[in-house]
Amino acid sequence: MSILQVQNLKARYAQTGDDILKGISFDVAEGDFYAIIGPSGAGKSTLIRCINRLVEPSEGSVSLFGQELTTLSARELRKTRRHIGMIFQEFNLVNRMSVMDNVLSGRLGYVGTTRSLFKLFPRSDIQRALELLDRVGLIDHVDKRADQLSGGQRQRVGIARALMQDPQLLLLDEPTASLDPKISRDVMQLIRDTARDLGIPVLCNIHDVALAKEFCNRILGLQSGRMMFDGKTADLADSDLERIYELEVL
Ligand SMILES: Nc1ncnc2c1ncn2[C@@H]1O[C@H](COP(=O)(O)OP(=O)(O)OP(=O)(O)O)[C@@H](O)[C@H]1O
Numbered sequence: 001m002s003i004l005q006v007q008n009l010k011a012r013y014a015q016t017g018d019d020i021l022k023g024i025s026f027d028v029a030e031g032d033f034y035a036i037i038g039p040s041g042a043g044k045s046t047l048i049r050c051i052n053r054l055v056e057p058s059e060g061s062v063s064l065f066g067q068e069l070t071t072l073s074a075r076e077l078r079k080t081r082r083h084i085g086m087i088f089q090e091f092n093l094v095n096r097m098s099v100m101d102n103v104l105s106g107r108l109g110y111v112g113t114t115r116s117l118f119k120l121f122p123r124s125d126i127q128r129a130l131e132l133l134d135r136v137g138l139i140d141h142v143d144k145r146a147d148q149l150s151g152g153q154r155q156r157v158g159i160a161r162a163l164m165q166d167p168q169l170l171l172l173d174e175p176t177a178s179l180d181p182k183i184s185r186d187v188m189q190l191i192r193d194t195a196r197d198l199g200i201p202v203l204c205n206i207h208d209v210a211l212a213k214e215f216c217n218r219i220l221g222l223q224s225g226r227m228m229f230d231g232k233t234a235d236l237a238d239s240d241l242e243r244i245y246e247l248e249v250l
Pocket residue numbers: 013020038039040041042043044045046047207
């Protein structure tokens with residue numbers, strides 16, 4: 001079943017500027033771990049950010065479980081974003097807050113700012129946060145400040161926080177770019193296995209092709225805002241990679 005449908009998506013940063021995305025179409029289905037690869041400046045990050053409208057598309061359609069996202073009002077968009085978890089390259093944790101509070105902040109879209117300020121989270125949320133921290137291997141670090149953790153541990157907090165939203169879709173924007181190769185593999189494996197267990201499809205912008213090939217079942221190859229490849233990872237040939245990265249080779 002198709003969960004996210006993107007059709008003819010275009011985006012630009014200034015009214016008069018060139019299109020950064022030049023008509024992108026693809027479907028994310030149940031069970032997919034979809035990688036977006038391509039050279040620097042290809043538009044990978046812009047594409048991820050158009051899905052939850054951190055960047056406003058200029059044309060085209062993005063539909064999640066049949067709901068069109070590009071035309072939602074600000075209020076409707078806030079509600080829908082609850083169901084789209086996001087994991088960032090720089091983790092985006094609040095350093096002075098504990099690991100537990102960072103994870104609980106994933107519920108902000110549900111409990112409201114006032115309740116969260118006074119830490120009035122329902123018992124079920126606290127229980128869920130503990131379960132997720134156990135799942136990502138951080139149960140012994142619950143009370144530590146976020147800035148006392150290593151990069152890999154910080155990204156694990158980011159993963160638990162995104163899962164706290166009970167997401168229907170996970171968006172990953174270069175989740176391993178700040179991590180060393182060994183920790184990057186561990187983090188990708190954790191995301192793949194957890195998403196699979198919880199039945200959450202993933203769309204992931206990643207510049208490391210080896211990691212994408214190892215962990216993702218589908219690949220979207222972008223070059224200068226155009227789609228050069230969309231298919232199963234097993235069908236991605238060296239000649240496809242040459243076409244996707246052509247500009248860099250030149
Ligand atoms: N906020 C912005 N304002 C104007 N132009 C931008 C903005 N963000 C990105 N761009 C431009 O849009 C193009 C695509 O950028 P984007 O970050 O989406 O590419 P990317 O494939 O994710 O690159 P990288 O792998 O280097 O992160 C680039 O030319 C970039 O300079």
